[in-house]
């Protein structure tokens with residue numbers, strides 16, 4: 001009998017005889033640590049000399065990277081990085097450099113992906129932008145936790161398998177704003193106590209008089225939670241389920257950066273989780289930025305049409321396999337994609353159109369397209385907002401109603417703001433999600449067009465209609 005099977009039987013027995021589930025009752029009664037103890041604490045080899053991919057620019061500058069990584073930077077580029085080191089324009093002071101073996105292979109056939117991962121000296125030419133994008137610390141009641149809407153978000157990991165240059169969690173990686181990682185026991189206590197408060201006040205905050213909501217949903221974010229070992233990831237998942245969470249999102253780019261991470265042990269852990277908490281839905285919020293991250297290509301960099309039909313393309317097996325294994329578990333798992341639209345990476349409506357069709361065809365929903373956040377150095381990655389809206393809108397042409405579910409939004413300090421239209425010299429926004437309980441009839445904002453705007457704050461002097469005064473807050 002193999003170890004996993006034996007473990008499952010053991011766990012089933014534990015589940016049946018020791019741990020009768022009453023999900024909203026006394027969670028302290030349950031000893032889920034016992035269940036987690038049988039999950040392997042696995043390590044993965046993501047490449048480089050030490051299994052974490054190549055981390056930092058120094059190995060490149062010192063010529064201490066495996067041969068295949070040497071193609072990434074020219075000598076001239078490395079010289080420039082060296083000149084910038086220790087100055088206010090130091091590239092890695094802005095955002096850490098990291099790349100996995102798997103993504104390096106993809107980069108070799110796509111300039112777009114190279115632009116996603118490769119440090120550029122221009123990144124620090126203009127460092128305007130927020131150190132803590134969207135002022136996330138304002139919504140952090142305990143370390144490592146954001147509670148802005150009806151759900152909570154946890155910083156679970158301080159890294160990803162590779163690092164996107166446009167990353168909006170850059171301060172978590174550089175540790176410049178005091179953000180810390182979540183501790184599951186503190187998070188559990190916070191959720192349980194908060195839900196007690198909501199129950200006691202029957203959903204109306206006694207201080208503000210505004211509605212407050214039970215925390216039923218949690219997003220494991222980071223960095224990438226899939227960069228954790230299965231055991232550490234399980235500790236978060238099981239702990240949140242114990243605290244009463246019924247929808248668990250896992251935000252990950254690992255299907256693009258290192259799909260081999262979705263190993264058998266991981267799927268065993270997921271099945272164990274489902275067996276223990278059959279009422280909890282798990283949503284993988286994946287992050288495909290460009291179809292070259294998952295489609296097969298020929299030597300001329302054309303995508304290969306599928307043999308099965310003339311409308312779809314061939315996926316790389318190493319990416320498709322984990323997607324199919326996740327989809328096989330549709331009774332408790334679903335997948336949604338979200339990505340920013342980034343200059344020189346995916347700023348092309350035809351590419352995004354094709355990506356949405358392919359993702360939908362494989363059962364991955366199209367959730368959000370984002371404006372690049374107002375991060376430090378954004379000028380090297382963001383397109384003007386109205387231009388991004390146009391790329392997004394054109395990418396919707398020819399999609400069917402069920403393929404066309406994505407919204408184009410900005411994740412701002414004031415909430416998620418959707419760009420609905422740019423028309424007749426005006427731009428129309430809708431407040432899609434907000435922490436203030438804005439009334440539905442007050443959730444539209446109209447401003448004069450500003451082709452030079454990159455972010456919502458660039459419209460402050462252009463307001464025509466803002467009944468909720470959100471632009472003034």
Ligand code: SF4
Nearest residue numbers: 160163164167223253
């Ligand atoms: S995957 Fe997300 S968190 Fe990780 S580097 Fe990219 S943008 Fe940042």
